[in-house]
Amino acid sequence: MNAEPAPTLSAALLATAQRWPDRAALICPRHRLTHADLAEAAGRLAGVYRRLGVGSGDRVACSVGNRCEYLVAMAAAWSLGAVHVAVDHRSTAPELAAVIAKTGAGTLIYEPGDDRTNPYAVPAAVRRRHPDVQVVVVTDHLAPAELVRWTVDDAGRPEPGDGPAPDDPAIVFISSGTTGTPKATVGFHGNLAGRWRALAGWLEFRPQDVHLAQLPLSHGFGMMMALSGLLAGGCLVLLDRFSPEAALQAVGTHGVTVLNGAPAHFTLLLDRLDPAVHQVDTLRFSVGTAGSFRPELVNEIWERLAVDLMVMYGSSEGIGVATKDAEDVLRGSVGRPEPGSVRVVDSRHEPLPTGTVGEIAFSRSTYPVRYYGEAPPPDPWYYSGDLGHLDEQGRLYIHGRQAHQIDRGGLKVDPVEVEQALLRCPDVADAAVFGRADPMVGETVCACVQPVTGRHPDLLVLRAELSQRLAPFKLPEELCLLDEIPRTAIGKVDLPRLREAARTPAQRLERR
Structure with a gap:
């Protein structure tokens, strides 16, 4: 790792490209990019964005699957000081239109879906609601004249901008929130660059690591794990849709060393794992999220995959607790938060005694949750809507959702x-x-x-x-x-x- 951390995510990606230019960075079915290739492709797309009028502070919505183009599109926006708006690429036209209305995005980069009869129906419907939105489509084929066609292989001179400042917004995740009202959670360059590089250090990620990116990049956890690995000089093997067969094949083909997923991913993968067919001996570490890991599943991960397991609990709002302590993981705990950073409260938001189940609340001084276009709330605590309890040793346990969400x-x-x-x-x-x-x-x-x-x-x-x-x-x-x-x-x-x-x-x- 560099001794002097880069102050923004854009600068951190450029520093990674300068330090490890020839190392593989991104692998997907149609492309294999080095860190230098990623920087150059992002610079070329930045020129496309610039000609569309994208500049510092502008929002660029990204509806692209887990493929190299997603990371290129995000890096291109950052190089101009623009804000990347992460959208699930399976979103319908009404959902995309709502995101654009919420964030004020003036540009949409879109990957056509499986509708072969009318692959551009969704962006067309979005533009009927938002006529001023510019649409860039990721395709090798001809596209309607009102849309801008782009591929990673497009020629051109890289035209990156001056980049953002540490306090500038970097990324917006769309989250329903505990009330069911869509929220646009914003993360800032300096904060995210520091946190994600620190996570890579804590997990001892290496430039030689190969990470299986099977979780959506449009989701907070998927993005955090992908960028933490990438900024450490590692390589991402991108899966657009998870299947245990595809995951096991990717591990063997590319020598994957780091595996991430929810309990369901690990359960399905272990169910399909055949030692006579699948090579998984390159794996050295795994990270779990989005559910409770039963002791039986933990033991099976340890025994059959021969990897350590870190369990993480968090949300798109940027909060997070994690542990790689084996005893904590086996107990079903998600870790020990910093003293005073987390508490469990009743319906009146009063603290509950140790061991009592209630709503988990996070201190905003430790976890500065912000929503795009909204002033920081006056309450010093963020109420997660999740149920949990703390034990005598300060371990946090999750008991599910409080709300109906x-x-x-x-x-x-x-x-x-x-x-x-x-x-x-x-x-x-x-x-x-x-x-x-x-x-x-x-x-x-x-x-x-x-x-x-x-x-x-x-x-x-x-x-x-x-x-x-x-x-x-x-x-x-x-x-x-x-x-x-x-x-x-x-x-x-x-x-x-x-x-x-x-x-x-x-x-x-x-x-x-």
Whole structure:
């Protein structure tokens, strides 16, 4: 690591390229870039951005999957002092339009999806709502004249800008928040550069490391782990969609040394692991998040993968607690926060005694949570909406969500958003949505529907209809048909009664 830390993420990436220019930085199915290649490609794309009018402080929304182009697009925005807005690349046109409205993004870089008949339908729909938005599409094919086509291989002279200042915003993550209201969480260059380089040092990341980037780069944890590895001089092997077979193949093909994932990823990977077929002896370290790691799973990771496991708990807001202590991990703890940085509170936000389960709160002096376009809140504590407790030794344990929001594999789903989408379906008279505990992904989305008289809603049909308005991870995996949605006297969903009524779903999506 450099003795003098770079003050911004843009400067840190350039310093990495200067120190290890010829080391592999990014590997995806169509490209293999060194650190120097990454810097040059980002400089060329910065020229495209500049000609579109992008400058310091402007927001560039990025709807691209886990591929080399994502990191190039982000680095290009940073080199101009622009702000990278991270968007799930499976987002629908209404979701993208809402993000643009929320952040004021004037430019969208977009990767066409699987719709071969009309691959540009989403950016076209976004531009109908936001006519002034410039769209850059990642494609080798012809694109409509109003869109700007770009690929990593495009020729041109690098045109990076002067870069940002340490106090400038670097990245915005879109998070539903504990209330279900979309939040644009902002991270700043100096803070993130310092934190991510410090994390790389704590985890003893090396320039020789090869990291399997199978978690979405648009998600806080996926981005943090990717950049921490990259800034240490390492290489990212990018998987756009996780499958245990693809992950195991990538480990063997590229000599992956660092593996990240949720409990579901590790469970599926271990289920498919065949020592006679798969080579995993290059692995040396793993990082887990987005769920509780059972002692049985921890032991299996240690024994069959022969790696250490660090467990991390956090959110897009920038908070985080982690441990690589074996005893803490086996106990189910996520680590020991700095004294005074975390407390557990009751419904009035009063501290609870040690060992008592309540809402986890983080000190803003330690975790400076900020939302884009909003002034810092006066309350010195950030209330996470998660339930947990602290033990006598200061270890933190997570007990799930306090609010009704669904945590599906680390991705937050707002039940109200899904309910509103369901109510637009012709077979649905009333609807309520909740999360059902699931050992693989933490929680699954369960939809309870009161059918229109004479109609018979079908789960697959509803999912197809909802897919036009919701990202895939928000789609219900269970459907319960009820004569009436139980509600309180003031019209709110009575969740305890709803859960009882929906104990046995009428239809359940089968996992492959």
